[in-house]
Each structure stands twice: as structure tokens, then as C-alpha cells.
Amino acid sequence: MPTPSQAKPALKSSRRLPIILLVLIALAACSGLGGARRLRDAQDEFNEGARLENRLRYESAFRQYGPSVKSQTDIGVPAVDRPEQHYAAALEILASIREPEAKALANDKLLGTKLTLEALCQWKLGRGTAAVSLADTALANLDPEREPRDWVIARTLPALVLNDEAYAGIPDSFTTKNEAQFAAVAQRLLTADKSALFFINEAGQRAQDRPIEIWLLQVELAVYANWLKARSNLLGEREIPANEKLLLQAKCSRLEKISLAYADEDQKTAARELADGWRITLFGTANPE
Numbered sequence: 001m002p003t004p005s006q007a008k009p010a011l012k013s014s015r016r017l018p019i020i021l022l023v024l025i026a027l028a029a030c031s032g033l034g035g036a037r038r039l040r041d042a043q044d045e046f047n048e049g050a051r052l053e054n055r056l057r058y059e060s061a062f063r064q065y066g067p068s069v070k071s072q073t074d075i076g077v078p079a080v081d082r083p084e085q086h087y088a089a090a091l092e093i094l095a096s097i098r099e100p101e102a103k104a105l106a107n108d109k110l111l112g113t114k115l116t117l118e119a120l121c122q123w124k125l126g127r128g129t130a131a132v133s134l135a136d137t138a139l140a141n142l143d144p145e146r147e148p149r150d151w152v153i154a155r156t157l158p159a160l161v162l163n164d165e166a167y168a169g170i171p172d173s174f175t176t177k178n179e180a181q182f183a184a185v186a187q188r189l190l191t192a193d194k195s196a197l198f199f200i201n202e203a204g205q206r207a208q209d210r211p212i213e214i215w216l217l218q219v220e221l222a223v224y225a226n227w228l229k230a231r232s233n234l235l236g237e238r239e240i241p242a243n244e245k246l247l248l249q250a251k252c253s254r255l256e257k258i259s260l261a262y263a264d265e266d267q268k269t270a271a272r273e274l275a276d277g278w279r280i281t282l283f284g285t286a287n288p289e
Contacts, residue, residue, distance in 0.1 A: 036110060038093050038096060038101070043117060045087075045093060046087060052082070084125060094117065113150050115137050116142070119131045119138060132157060138150070139154050144206050148212075159223065165188055166188040166223075179234075181234050182235050189226060200220050210261065217251060224244070256276075
């Protein structure tokens with residue numbers, strides 16, 4: 001296992017979820033005609049944006065924690081290509097699906113899938129209100145028994161937006177103690193009746209397979225990472241409370257365990273590095289005491 005300095009760097013919590021996964025929506029049953037074909041095209045555009053965003057995020061992380069990376073082209077990304085272009089293109093494709101095709105998607109039980117993908121695109125473009133509204137509509141068109149992955153993603157969307165909003169209220173460094181602002185951030189993340197953690201826990205009840213559980217765990221860790229940043233930069237408190245430290249250590253161990261179980265033999269190092277990266281993000285070391 002790599003030492004903390006050798007491990008792939010975790011990404012600092014940002015307005016966006018630190019780890020962006022590809023869309024998990026399954027379209028294998030699509031006929032490939034009309035709206036279903038456009039839905040697949042939109043998914044491809046979204047996934048291309050997610051792949052690009054992952055690569056750019058690692059570029060940013062390596063600039064701070066690892067080898068020097070000078071530009072997008074150093075990691076094979078054309079300088080003119082931006083993730084937002086792909087998310088916007090996916091939205092355009094989805095908007096081109098007209099009423100008759102949308103009815104056909106509904107008959108094929110794919111309308112909820114379309115709405116979930118649309119909500120994800122809106123979230124990635126910073127349009128939180130539209131994302132949550134679309135996610136609510138998607139849930140009304142999804143069967144959690146038949147489409148658990150799509151349902152989990154749609155149910156988690158409010159948590160992603162709340163995490164973004166909370167991050168926007170956290171300064172980059174500590175200057176003056178601001179308990180009121182910390183309380184507002186903590187409410188969005190953890191303490192309100194409809195906090196990010198509330199939606200994550202609800203979604204977790206339907207997280208039935210490893211990829212979606214891995215993704216949802218990382219959403220939760222991102223929420224806690226922002227809570228810790230708020231404690232540090234709004235209260236000046238850098239020590240992690242004992243109960244939360246134990247909880248987060250357990251969640252990182254869970255992430256490593258299920259990632260290793262899901263990984264092929266040649267992916268096991270990456271699975272360990274994923275968990276170590278989150279430990280570094282949360283505790284500043286891959287080996288917290």
C-alpha cells in the first residue's frame with residue numbers, strides 16, 4: 001500500500017462533489033429508436049463530461065499534492081474541452097425529446113430515467129433549484145423496486161445541492177469566529193429535518209448494489225468533509241470530535257471493504273487508494289490514529 005505521500009491525492013471538498021462518477025442509469029433494454037436513442041446519446045454526453053471532470057480534478061489535486069501538471073494537455077485533455085459543454089449538450093439532447101417520444105419513454109418505464117439524467121445535468125451546471133424540482137418529478141415516475149439505481153440518484157439530488165449551498169457559505173480560511181454562519185451550514189449538511197444527511201439516509205435504504213453504495217458513501221463523506229471545513233474555518237476548531245472521528249473512520253473502512261470486494265484483481269490498489277484518499281481529505285493522513 002502506498003504511503004500517505006504516495007497515495008493518489010484526495011480532492012478538496014468543493015462546491016461540486018469531489019468524486020464524480022459516471023451515470024449509473026442502465027439503458028440496456030432500450031430499443032434504440034426515437035426518444036430512447038436520444039436518451040442514450042444524452043447519457044453518453046453526460047458520461048464524457050464526468051470523465052473529463054474527473055481528469056481535471058486530478059490535475060488540480062496533483063498540482064497541490066503531487067507531481068507538477070502544467071496544463072490540461074499534460075493529461076490528454078484538449079484545452080478547449082470543458083465538462084460543462086458536455087452537460088449542456090446532454091440537456092439539449094434531452095430537450096429534443098418531444099411529447100410523443102416522452103410518452104413512449106413513459107410506456108417503456110424510461111421517463112423517470114430521462115428526468116433523473118436531466119436533474120443531474122442541471123446540478124452539474126449549478127442550477128440547484130431546477131435539479132431538485134426535476135428529481136422530485138423523476139421520483140414520481142420511478143419504481144424503487146424496479147429501478148433502484150435511478151431512484152437512489154434522484155433521491156440523493158437534494159443532498160448534492162445542499163452540499164453545494166453549504167460549501168458556498170464556508171470561507172477559505174479562519175479569520176473570525178462565526179457561530180451563526182456555522183449553524184446555517186451545519187443545518188444544510190447534517191442537522192435540519194431535511195438536511196443533506198437526511199436525503200442520503202433515505203436513499204441508502206434502496207442502495208442495493210456495490211457501485212451505488214460506493215457512490216453514496218462518497219456523497220456522505222463529502223458532506224462530512226464540508227462540515228469539518230466549516231468547523232475549522234468558521235469556528236476555528238480543527239480537532240475532530242471523538243464520536244465523529246470514529247464514525248468517519250468506520251465509513252472509510254466500509255468504503256475500502258466494499259470497493260475491494262467489487263474490484264477486479266488489477267483494480268485493488270486503486271480501491272485502497274480511494275479509501276486512503278478520503279482518509280487524507282478528512283483526517284490529513286491515510287493512517288489516522
